[in-house]
Amino acid sequence: MNNFELETLLNDTLSPNLIKDYCPNGLQVEGKSEIKKIVTGVTASAALIDKAIELNADAILVHHGYFWKNEPQAIRGMKGRRIRQLIKHDINLLAYHLPLDIHPTLGNNAQLAQRLGITLEGGLEGHPQSVAMHGRLEKPVTGAEFASRIASTLNREPMHIAPENEAKLIETVGLCTGGGQDFIELAVEKGLDAFISGEISERTTYSAREQDIHYFAAGHHATERYGVKALGEWLAQEHSLDVTFIDINNPV
Structure with a gap:
């Protein structure tokens, strides 16, 4: 080609x-x-x-x-x-x-959601080009259970900032891979139970604790491995190209 x-x-x-x-x-x-x-x-x-x-x-x-x-x-x-x-x-x-990030099937958000058992329901910003998305788990889980699911899926322990009501169950989830931590405010406005991103800022801690939402910082690199991998696999399967995914370790 x-x-x-x-x-x-x-x-x-x-x-x-x-x-x-x-x-x-x-x-x-x-x-x-x-x-x-x-x-x-x-x-x-x-x-x-x-x-x-x-x-x-x-x-x-x-x-x-x-x-x-x-x-x-x-x-x-x-x-x-x-x-x-x-x-x-x-x-x-x-x-x-x-x-x-935003492609509905091959994108980073879509691929991460699929791996975590989140059924996506749309863009968090209310339009198809939204960088952040939201969805729903099949059944509610605790914050600790969801943190464990993220860790086993990404092979990386996430940072979990729990709300003041630590026992709050998680069913609705917002997500934005990479540096999308500030979308937590929109997730709060939408009444979601949890929000996942790659990175976390100092202010994110207080947003989660004080606004009744679980927050998970799962790593910028770790949350964005799967989109480009899926895109390459699509090129190989649909267009017969020789594609190799290389994962260069990055702890961030």
């Missing part, structure tokens, strides 16, 4: 034109035209690039790419080293940020 054909296919699937993002989505660094081998991963780190080189990949597909809003524009230092490696080895870099 041609690299621009791959970009068009991914754009048609993820519809990046429908959401305002903090970075360019699509082909960020152009490499060789023919794509046979793709490596997928969460972040286009030097370690992921090294793995792609080792596997003779023609393209890298990630959730966190380059050229973020408000970052220095100069291609030097760490960014320079990464991009030089891509260009030297003629590797394409494709990245999809918010479009990969």
Whole structure:
């Protein structure tokens, strides 16, 4: 498949034109035209690039790419080293940020919800492009039980901030993978029992304790492994591409 054909296919699937993002989505660094081998991963780190080189990949597909809003524009230092490696080895870099968070089946939120037994019911912000979502468990569970479910699913102990009423059961759940902790306020407004994100801020603790909602910080990387993995599996199954997911350990 041609690299621009791959970009068009991914754009048609993820519809990046429908959401305002903090970075360019699509082909960020152009490499060789023919794509046979793709490596997928969460972040286009030097370690992921090294793995792609080792596997003779023609393209890298990630959730966190380059050229973020408000970052220095100069291609030097760490960014320079990464991009030089891509260009030297003629590797394409494709990245999809918010479009990969919100996709209804392949997205980070949808994939995390599926693994945690949450049936999604819609966008927390009330529209299809909502970065945060909400859903329902099949049956109510305690905060401790849900924390254990998250830990066994992600292989990572979440930080659980319980409300003052620690015995409150969880049935309705809001979620936003990655750095979506401030959506907890909207989850409270919607009357949800719990909210999950990747990261936590100091203020999130008090929001959970004082507003009668369970909060789970499950790790930015850990909550965002599954969207790009599912996207790669879709490319392999539906378009016969050779795709390998590489999980570079990140404790955050």
